[in-house]
Amino acid sequence: MCCKFPLWYKTFFDFEDHFSIFNLTEHSLLLVTLDFSQNMGQLPGVSSGKVIILVICFVKISYGNFCTDDVDECRLQPNACQNGGTCLNTCNGYKCICVNGWSGPDCSENIDDCAAEPCTAGSTCIDRVASFVCSCPPGKTGLLCHVDDACISNPCKMGAQCETNPIDGKFICTCPSGYKGRTCVEDIDECVIGTNPCENGGLCINTEGSFTCTCALGFGGTNCEGNIGDCLNHRCQNGATCIDGVNTYICQCPAEWTGPFCTDDVDECRLQPNACQNGGTCHNVHNGYNCVCVNGWSGPDCSENIDDCAAEPCTAGSTCIDRVASFVCSCPPGKTGLLCHVDDACISNPCKMGAQCETNPINGKFICTCPSGYKGKTCAEIDKCVIGPNPCENGGSPVSALQVTPVHTVRHQ
Structure with a gap:
């Protein structure tokens, strides 16, 4: 049990025969009646024969009918401890366990890491959270500015980056590409270390701190990595497509053209012996060909049979049957003739x-x-x-009257 009886309760407890307590509002308001009708000379300033009524308000800091349960402030106030501090509930209160760098009842105070003056004299200490930084004056370096700056004399050459070792105080040079050595003054021959940096057969030439490439025909770029576009000034014609190669190009011609630059007309009649169908004659022309069709056929390749019944040549009531370059009339009973026009x-x-x-x-x-x-x-x-029987006597041959040929007699004088 964490809660204690307050002092006034103990005092009144000694005079328990002379007072009563009424709980008007649970845990928040008490009505106390003191009866000093007799023997109250013990209480300073109070005469006998009087009744005193006290109204007492109090803050509820505990739970339970008898104020015996402690309030968990850590649960009621989730942000009681700041900056990552851990809240621990205690009897009649709470306390905060702060993370490194913070202090105070609610961990809101940043601990001054510069209070102990860790930086070397002449430098400036900059406080941070659980750490500090020393801003060094010229000629000093290191975490505490306790090391002489070896880079102040610019020992690193060729634009190298200089740093001072915080332990031994010596300079360290980080060399740029193309240089090596303690002070970065030695040239690196990129053409002899590792693989050839020039691609596609390019010639590598070492230079001071770098190298250059002499590229093979058809290639360009710093390392000869790119194929030079040869189609920029191509000579492909008649809608041909230029396809880039290495130091050359080819022309991809449309179907009607051929030749290196697509300037030669394709003889479709020779390449396609059956270009014209149904006996048609193929004639090559510029950028194509024409078909001369035989009677009865039409179309670009003579594959369409001309409909000879389109003009309705047969007499009404008859049926026209189309053929190649001709037609036949199928006549109804009682009609005949080519067009079914004769009875x-x-x-x-x-x-x-x-x-x-x-x-x-x-x-x-x-x-x-x-x-x-x-x-x-x-x-x-x-x-x-x-x-x-043979009507002709003496071996004569009968001849039909329809077959008799007149005989002309020639008389000699």
Whole structure:
């Protein structure tokens, strides 16, 4: 139990028969009644027969019905300790454990590390948190400015950086590229140490503190690392693409051109024997070729069949069938002819004896092709020279009247 009874409570406790305490507001307000009706001559300044009422307010520093539980200030005040300090709760309070460099009840005070005057006389101490820095006067160096500055005489050459060893006081030179030695006065021959710094076959030439490269043709740069662009002034023509090489370039020509600079026309007719289809004739021209198509074909390569039915040459009611450079009319019943424009004279079957009937496409009349042994316009007449016994006597050969050739007799006088 951390809390103690206050002094006034002990005093009143001695006179417990003469007072009472009333808790009006828990832990914050007390109403105390003192009855001095008798025997109160012991209390200085108080007469017997009087009643005194005291109202006492107090700050709540503890918890519990009887003020026996300690308040954890570290939990109620998360930032009670500053600058990384650790808060430790104690009986009726707290304390801070500060990190290095800080002090005070709440670790808010920076400890003065320069108080002990650690820097050498003549230097300036600069306080920091848990440390200090000595600002040295000319000629002094080191953590405490206790070492003579060996760099004040500029022993390092060629722009080298000079530092003084804080232990032995000697200078240390950090040499720039191309130099070596204690004071950086020795030239480094970059051409003989390690690999050749000049790339792509370049020639290395040592110089004071450095080197130069004589590059092979086609290369440039400090170390000959870059390929010189040869396409800057190229001679490629006709839309060709220049492709850079090493000290040269090539021209990538479009399909229609050839040659070193794409100035020669490509003979597509020779390179593409089938450039023109369906019997078309290929003619090479500048930057291309032309096809001369045979009748019935068209298009750039003669692959398109000309539609001969496009003009609707067949008579209405018939069907036009397209072919190459021609067409055929498919006629409905009762019509015939190339364009189905003639009435079919064979529809009435004028030819007899199984003769084949055709309609003359010009005049529309029927034509009968008679079988053997028959003749006439409709093949209804019998050809006696073919059917039956030979009508010609004494070995004569029968000749159809249709085959007789007139004989002309020449008389001699």
